[in-house]
Amino acid sequence: MNNALGEKPAPFGAPETTVEPGWGGGFFETGRPRLGGLEQPVQFNDAQAAVLNALADTIIPPHPDWPNASEVDLVAFCGRYITPSGYKNKHFPFADADSFTAALDKLGQAFVDADPAERAKAFEALEKAEDPFFEQIRALVYYGYYSRPEVVIAIRKNVPAGKDYHGPPLPYGYIQSLEPWDETTLAQANENGSYLETEQVTRVDLSKLTWTK
Secondary structure, eight states, X not given: OOOOTTSSOOSSSSSSOOOOOOTTOOBSOSSSOOTTSOSSOOOOOHHHHHHXXXXXXXXXXXXXXXOOGGGSOHHHHHHHSSBOTXXXXXXXXXXXXXXXXXXXXXXXXXXXXXXXXXXXXXXXXXXXXXXXXXHHHHHHHHHHHTTXXXXXXXXXXXXXXXXXXXXXXXXXXXXXXXXXOOHHHHHHHHHSSOOOOGGXXXXXXXXXXXXXX
16 A cells, blocks of 8 residues: 555655556655665575675775675665665666666676686676666665775774764755755745856856956
8 A cells, every 4th residue: 555645654665655566667755765775675685695795895895904895784785775676766876676686696606706806807897888787786885885884983993084984974965956946945045045047147257357466
């Protein structure tokens, strides 16, 4: 059953109306992404999890001063931020469970068993082929890794400028910049300033300006 606007969170995501999956599916949430990702994460089998961890260590190679990417539970993180099967993508990184798991299956045990140089070559091949999976997994690994508590501690310890680093910023960033501005929002903005459409902006002639002491 769909949830009405403003009621308790939907099974998958934000507290907004959801739709049942069907032919072609529908958006599984109509609002912002749920803080913390899906309440019911997409599940991976053991083989897929092994490929994910191998990919994580390929994208962020192990280093003695930093937690290994394969050991900070990025599998669960990925499961919370890809779109469940049967629904359309709406939020970054626009990865749906069916194509995402198919990409993991395609890499398979051969990728897990390969040495670091062979893994890097296989991952580079995804980039050259402009495979959407390349950007999806790269984004998930980077965002997941650098949001892990143990990595935050390592940043404070190992990076001189990171001693006061406290983890990711606001959960949704600057909402007013990320979401479309409607007439009401624009009217509120005009109360404290002004707004011009791009077509109304004109160039200022600065050719006659001079510097004086």
